[in-house]
Amino acid sequence: MNQRDLNSGKADGKDIRKIISGYLKYWYFFLIGICICVGLAFLYLRYKAVPQYRVNSTLLIRDKDKGEGASNFESFGDLGLIKPSRNVQDEMGILLSVGLMEEVVRELDLQVGYFLPGQFDDVQVYVKDLPIIVNIIDSSIRPGTSLAIKLRDDESFQLRENREDESGNFTVHRFDEVVQKSYGTFKVKRNTDNPVSKIEGTISVEIQAVESMADIYSSKLSVEPVNETGSLLSLSLLDPLPERGKDIMKKLIEVYSEKSLDYRNQLAMNTINMIDERLALLTDELTNVEKNVEDYKQRNELTNVSSDAELFLRRASESNSQLADYQTQIDVLNSIESYLQEKGDNAPLVPSSLNIEDPTLVSLISRLNELQLKKRSLLRTTPGDNPLIVELNQQLADLRTSALENLKNIKGGLLIAQRNLRQNSRQYEHQVRKVPAAERQLLAINREQSTNQDLYLYLLQKREEEALALAAPISNMRIVDAPRAGGIPVSPNKTSVYLGALIFGLFLPFSVVYAKERINDKVQTRMDIEEYTDATILGEIAYNKEKEVLVAKEEKSTPVAELFRLIRFNLKFVSAGRKNKTILITSGSQGEGKTFFSINLGSSLASSGKKVIVLSFDLRAPKLMRDVGLSDEFGISNYLIDDQLQVKDLIIPSPHSDNLFFIGSGAIPPNPGELMLNDKIGVLLKELEDEFDYVIIDSAPIGRVADAFALAPCADSTIYVVRQNYTKKSDLKIIQDILTNNKVNRPMVVLNGTKSKEAYAYGYGQKQAHISRKTVNA
Template sequence: MAGEFSNNNLEDNNSSLDIKEEILNYLHYWKWFALSVILGVVLALIYLRYTPEIFSSSAKIKILNESQGLELSTQRGGGGLFTDSKSLENEIQIIKSNRLLVKVVDSLDLHIRYFIEGQFTTKEQWNGPLKIVYLEPNNQISSQIFNIEIKENGLTVSKGKDRLDEFTIKGYNLNSPKKGFPFLIQSESWIKNQIGLNYIITVQSLNSAANGLSNSISVGKVGTTDILQLSMTGENKKRSEDALNKVVEQFNEDGMIDRQLVYQRTIDFVDDRFIYLAEELDSIEDNKKDFQQDNNLVTFNSDVGYSMGKRSSTENSVFELENQIALAKLLEEPLTNSDLSSLLPENVGLQSANTNGIISRYNQLVLERENLIASAGSQNPKVIAFDRQLIDLRVNLKKSLNSYFEQLNTSLIRLEKEKTTAKGLVHSMPQKEKVLRSIERQQNIKENLYLLLLQRREEAAINLAITSPSVKVVEYASSSGKPVSPDTKGIYMKSVLAALILPFGILFLMFKSDTKIHDKTDVSKLSKRIPIIGEIPELKSEHRLFENPHDRTILAESFRILSTNLRYVLNPKNKNTAQVVYVTSSIKGEGKTFVSVNLSLAYSSINKKVLLIGADLRNPKITVTDGSKKAKGLSNYLFESGADWKDYLQKSSYNLEYLDVLTAGTIPPNPTELLSNGKLEHLIEDAKLKYDYIIIDTAPIILVSDTLLISQYADATVYVTRAGYTEKKLLGFSSELYDNRKLNNMVYVVNNISESKTSKGYGYNYGYGYGYNKEEVVLKKYSWAWIKNEIKQKIRRF
């Protein structure tokens, strides 16, 4: 139950966070933070001192579109076959390709690096006075490291621990090859100015150096533009700038060479195709000629027009002949009529002049006959003569019509044949057109291709002669004025931050793992309902008793305050009887006997009659008397029948007049039975009439039940806790006793509070010493203690 209450109590109190208190907790260890910050700054200084500075260099280029070369015509035609729309991603991969960077490394000798060895660091040189020239091709060089030490009479070359050779100015020409030596030294004029220096020369293979260059170069787009930015970092700004400019130059040169190769191949390809196209064109033209001859075609349009005209005229002629035949048949019907007085149709559209003349003569005779009959009668000889003429004309008309019929039928037959022939010509024209158009299409394709290739050949020839650049340099390589690494400001900030975090983390773990109480604040958090009436400071010396009533020590003042506060807690009902004060604790070692004795001395120092009783029968500790620890006391009184407690009283060694002591006496085998036999109650009731205060030092509550057996006799129970010793979880048990009213009028006293172990230790020199030892509590201005106190005061006011 105690454990359950303790956990709940701790939970309730831990839910609230006092920011001010947390700050004070950490501020108490400000020296740790200051030392850590100083150490962090020193480490940052050392790091910056021995870390080489890295500079950033960058160049900007724009990739030119290769399809924007010279073109002789705006007719694109099939020109898309010869253009290349590149993406910037492809160009980036080409720039960082090993093939291109190997050329850059080879041309600038980037695989050979020169460093001057200093006392603490090495510094890279670029285009300095020292330069080595390998005797073997660059592509055969392997990774090596050489040391060249420059002396007054020459230089010493070594590879690792092995010395290769030693050169002297007078005895050897540095520019001449020496048997077995891998390189030449370019010049000797620099030696006199370099005496005492030690060069470290690193040599890599071309591929290894190219891979390193690729890793150090970054290429990316500038915003949303088509401009590429090439960036590189390195110790030597000039080396980085030269490398970037060479990369741009090599990339441009590669692109120009590639385009020139394309142009030359285009010319060769077109020349080969010309021969083939010429043969194909000749073959197609021969086929066209043969087809036109075989089909009697001059031109397709004229032949089609002729055929269609022939067909149309034939059809018209047939139509006219059929009309003539129909008209001629119309004249045959009147001729079958024997009546000579009827007229024949005239001018009906017959195209026969003979027939039309006969019809006209016949109608004229009929009219004359009719006129004669009207005047002379039908029997007139002239009328009869007219009749014979009309009959003859009818016979002639029939013969003329028959002859005309034969003529029309013959013409009709001939025209029908011509009509059929014309229809056949028109019907065959689409097929002939299809064949002819196919031949002409092939001819046009070959001609257009021939002309296009001829145009491209001219374009390629001109572009080959005036090849345009691959890139436009927007900005040549330049370097930053300040190094990008190490970041001095950032390193200092990070070191200071890390220096603050480190002690903070350690303290945080210490605070979280700390299960002890350290001051009254910890106690009040965990047991808010129980009042705290006093704090006892940690004593540096062995002097642990309130010996002198006029003592001005911190110990004396703390117990004066405790005794005063306790008087307000007691609130006696009968002022003529003594107040009974129990002093107890949770476990052994928390200082309950120490508090009991000094509280008794504090009351006696103000001339109050005090009885101090040692009720911890199992572990007696009271030693403020002249008698022995083995002297008889409370246990003997409780055990012996008829004994008088006054016979066991002892006088205090420090206040003979006002303080009496009843020690625990002989350690009994059964302290619980003795305390519960009722004699202690008689003792207390009797002593109340003789004393002002009865202070009883009882046993620890958690260890034994002795105190709870006699708790009902107390007017107040002083529960002692010890800073740095009492577990926080034990306060839950004491709170449970308070809630269940097992201890009367319970109050806390926090013992052994150390200013050096708590962030709230500001009160002893000020609170307890105020007005007494002023010369001891005045702090030297601007001392560490003064600064610390000022900071704490400001935080408290905040």
């Protein structure tokens, strides 16, 4: 039989439903965890959590406007003195800077926090909702200072230095009075927008460092571009007091705009001062340059020397160009001459005269090429000594001589013209060199004069632009959406908090149960058996709630009795027609219920009409006969040592069933291990097999002693009893070892003492019993 579980087949993996049911049995833990966590979440949201409101605003940063002078720093950029950044990302960094937020904190006195008594804790309020305002005079006041203020009347108030010190004494002060203490100097003013009668009780005041408050609000501020290509910025701020958040956002935008304008105005003033200084220097330089030009022309008696020099240069350039043309023609003539000097039948054709415009030479070359082509044509069909060929050779020689003579005359004329032109070119160059080098100095002076003049005009223009920008400053920022606060808090998110509490309320019991199951080394379910061994699982026996040992009686239909009947069927099914008369019952240790199982399995088999005998072979700690209420005076140990005793002398019938019989263990021997090796055991079992349909052996625990192994060869099958929440998982390795090494015949496992619904057959036993009673009554 290859099945591990006769009821459900071989398990390929863990049954998810069983895993879930293993946790559902602790449903009350999960319910308690959920109730506690959700309750704590409710208390946190109701009394501890501080609602946060989001304040939003939208700004437009004009970073590429033209013609604004100092507003977009064009003057400095053009002068190359500074490269101002007009990037939207840089403006975002400025808005998020802690330094800018420190200015906001100082101007709004945000380092001073106000609190009123609440139901469970003090509640923070905004200064606009209070009748008083605390002004810090000494900027070095100690951070963490706390005050308690009670209003007396319209003119005075009471002050206590530590708001948490209930035993402290109050001192009386008047409004607008400068209060000097060891921790700093301050004064309390009346807030005329709120009458004194509106506030009753103590107003708590906490003073923090400006830097720490700036860090807090900077971390709550978010600046992001509305889109990737535009210059719109979205500003967002979280604050528990929406009115305070709006004031912070407004003041931040105001301070940012003022700082930007101050920086641009300062930059414009510095630019104007620098331009004025530079203009003064340029004025002196221009005067000196103009005087130098005048003196130079008078000294060298110059009018317009540059135009004469240009004429000489042009003529020299023309002469050089003609010289190049002549040289090209001479080179062409030299090339033609080389062609004309080649003779013979394979003499190449003379190329055209190219740019040589002599008609005689052109005519001679053309006639020479014609005769050469004619000669080549005749040589294909006529021998070289033919009179026609000889005559053509004579004509070709005459033509070459004439062409060479003509070429020589042309070439001589070109050389003469080239020589004369070269002489003229030298004269022009000499005339150019005669132009005084001082002319170049005059050009340099004029160039300096022009540069200074252009720079002077440019600086005048920029100075006017900076002056106009300073007179009418324009901010590069425009408010698109004014700061406004949402009416619904965005934090804490109640849905998220309750969902987190629900998840944690489930996770905490789950973790405890999981840890408990992981730490528990006892067998809990059938899956534990399947995990450690491949042996066949014969079935499960429900926990016996009754006090009696014999529960599988014929007249009973309890869940335990029904499960024994199911195991009886499985035992028959697992035999599959093979011999299975002798069944060895064992376990890993005492207390796992092997004796209880042996008795009731025998009773269940007997109720089916089979003749069954149960043997108490646990010679070390016998309890079978005591459990069934029979005498254990004579038994197996007596039989093994006394040859006079017969097997029939040991058999005791059961008082509960006609087909059930027992054999006790007898007196406890001093050497049970050696006694188990007695050959009479085989004789005993053979005689019992001949007389009974089933022989059930209740042996000693196989995990503690070797007695059961001595009986194993005589048994057709072995049932290993495992008890829920009692047998250690490590003991299951014994079963796998037995199965792997074939130490016993057909090992099977029974899970005893289970409390799951599956073990109770989902109430089938009770229902069946009810039907049986109805049938009997009928």
